[in-house]
Amino acid sequence: ILNVEQSPQSLHVQEGDSTNFTCSFPSSNFYALHWYRWETAKSPEALFVMTLNGDEKKKGRISATLNTKEGYSYLYIKGSQPEDSATYLCALGGGSNYKLTFGKGTLLTVNP
Amino acid sequence: DGGITQSPKYLFRKEGQNVTLSCEQNLNHDAMYWYRQDPGQGLRLIYYSQIVNDFQKGDIAEGYSVSREKKESFPLTVTSAQKNPTAFYLCASGSVWETSDEQYFGPGTRLTVT
Numbered sequence: 001i002l003n004v005e006q007s008p009q010s011l012h013v014q015e016g017d018s019t020n021f022t023c024s025f026p027s028s029n030f031y032a033l034h035w036y037r038w039e040t041a042k043s044p045e046a047l048f049v050m051t052l053n054g055d056e057k058k059k060g061r062i063s064a065t066l067n068t069k070e071g072y073s074y075l076y077i078k079g080s081q082p083e084d085s086a087t088y089l090c091a092l093g094g095g096s097n098y099k100l101t102f103g104k105g106t107l108l109t110v111n112p
Numbered sequence: 113d114g115g116i117t118q119s120p121k122y123l124f125r126k127e128g129q130n131v132t133l134s135c136e137q138n139l140n141h142d143a144m145y146w147y148r149q150d151p152g153q154g155l156r157l158i159y160y161s162q163i164v165n166d167f168q169k170g171d172i173a174e175g176y177s178v179s180r181e182k183k184e185s186f187p188l189t190v191t192s193a194q195k196n197p198t199a200f201y202l203c204a205s206g207s208v209w210e211t212s213d214e215q216y217f218g219p220g221t222r223l224t225v226t
Contacts, residue, residue: 034214043116043202043216043217043218044202046215046216049213049214089155098143098208098213100145102147102154102155102156103154104153
């Protein structure tokens with residue numbers, strides 16, 4: 001079983017703060033790294049899928065970077081808003097069997 | 113609308129009874145997945161299927177069974193052999209064409225066994 005670690009486990013920030021979280025994974029046999037946002041009472045939704053070392057992806061105020069050689073990805077949120085409050089999951093894509101191995105997530109709470 | 117449906121949203125069962133959770137998708141995806149979530153844990157893969165009439169065990173398959181008779185449907189049975197069945201269950205589907213393809217999730221079923 002692959003080990004995907006996310007930190008911090010939880011985070012409280014004030015509206016307008018920028019924040020970031022980390023996803024660490026084994027750097028060998030890398031295929032893809034996924035980020036999902038999971039809001040309370042909703043289904044997890046895909047944010048980004050990254051496959052190449054050095055990849056940077058952006059969606060509005062949220063962006064992500066990938067370093068496959070050292071085995072980490074950062075998710076950044078600029079100017080956090082209360083609607084950004086959610087659990088952010090990262091998952092490692094597993095080659096030909098299309099399995100995802102998830103981390104435990106980072107729970108973000110943005111206070112107004 | 114395209115999507116994944118899971119029913120029911122909440123399910124209550126007595127210990128010792130088998131229970132089947134429904135998952136249906138109309139996204140024309142070949143692959144379907146079942147995950148379990150427990151407090152403080154990440155999503156853990158129970159079973160997955162990449163094609164009709166075929167499925168593989170995930171990381172925590174003991175006490176569960178599945179079938180994949182139709183592309184659209186991937187029901188999960190929680191048997192009495194599952195020692196800790198109370199959990200939140202998520203179904204997902206995805207393409208098998210690219211390993212970078214995202215998975216699409218249903219709304220989940222919360223199962224409580226007493």
